[in-house]
Amino acid sequence: MGGKDLPSGNLHIDPDEDVDLIELLEKRLNIRFSEKDLASAFTLGDLYDPICRHLPPSGRGDKAQMVKSRLADASISSDGDVLNLDAGSYSAKKLRRRLEDRTGLSLPFLTKPSLWATLTALLPLVAWIVGPVCFDGLTAAVVAVASTGLGILLWRFALRIDPEVWDGPSSLAALIAKAVEANFGRLVASGASWSEREVWEVLAASAAEFTNVPPEEMRRDTSLM
Numbered sequence: 001m002g003g004k005d006l007p008s009g010n011l012h013i014d015p016d017e018d019v020d021l022i023e024l025l026e027k028r029l030n031i032r033f034s035e036k037d038l039a040s041a042f043t044l045g046d047l048y049d050p051i052c053r054h055l056p057p058s059g060r061g062d063k064a065q066m067v068k069s070r071l072a073d074a075s076i077s078s079d080g081d082v083l084n085l086d087a088g089s090y091s092a093k094k095l096r097r098r099l100e101d102r103t104g105l106s107l108p109f110l111t112k113p114s115l116w117a118t119l120t121a122l123l124p125l126v127a128w129i130v131g132p133v134c135f136d137g138l139t140a141a142v143v144a145v146a147s148t149g150l151g152i153l154l155w156r157f158a159l160r161i162d163p164e165v166w167d168g169p170s171s172l173a174a175l176i177a178k179a180v181e182a183n184f185g186r187l188v189a190s191g192a193s194w195s196e197r198e199v200w201e202v203l204a205a206s207a208a209e210f211t212n213v214p215p216e217e218m219r220r221d222t223s224l225m
Contacts, residue, residue: 010223011044011211018224024206027106029199030185031055045220048203052196059191066187067105067179071172074102093164105183110168181205 013021025047026032031054033041041047076099090098096110135143169175180187184202188194204215213222 009213009217010225011207011213011218013207013210013224017210021207021210021224024209025051025203028182028184028202028206029055030189042224043220044203044207044218044222044224047224048200048220051199051203055185055188055194055199058193058195059188061187061190061192063180063184063187063192063194064176066190066192067103067176067183068172070103070105071175071179074099076103076172076175091164092166095166096164096168104186105179106186107168107179107182109178109182110166111164112167114165 022033022038029051031051033047033050033054037047037050041050092111096107099105099110100107134140169178181202184194184198201215204218207213207218207224208215
């Protein structure tokens, strides 16, 4: 199985992120962990074993070819390996949703929050940090609360006028690889084959989104906390 010869360690994932990791794995692998699974989940191996139990039997389909076929059906072509996407008048978010509807795939990696939306989302945090430094007592609290309210209004406005920007891969091969990772369980449910190595790679890549530990340094006894 993946990672068996690599050093162990701790991922230092806090409880809130632990919940996010479980939700991400359930979405990518199209499974549901039971309360019993999660009650005894302290290491990556504790998550890996129930994942393999919950996945359907391995089929014969090739995941990459299945994704490529769906992309072709959605009129996504390439010039060599460079993607040709006709966005037309669609915004980044609407284009992503259109592609998801036409392919039946989850493609969240194609877009990301705009810089404007990200900065406005950070404004309340900055206000709560700077307020007590620049003001005293009640004034600091009033400034922080007012700035938080203003920040929320600006953030909602930013999401409305410029919610997401395109962040998708530029090559067809990269798009297929990321789509396979994001839709692993959905493809398996449609008859694709899977191996223990592939399951480990999805698990490690998902965990890496919540820690600074790279996937290649993870193994079964790597602690989540």
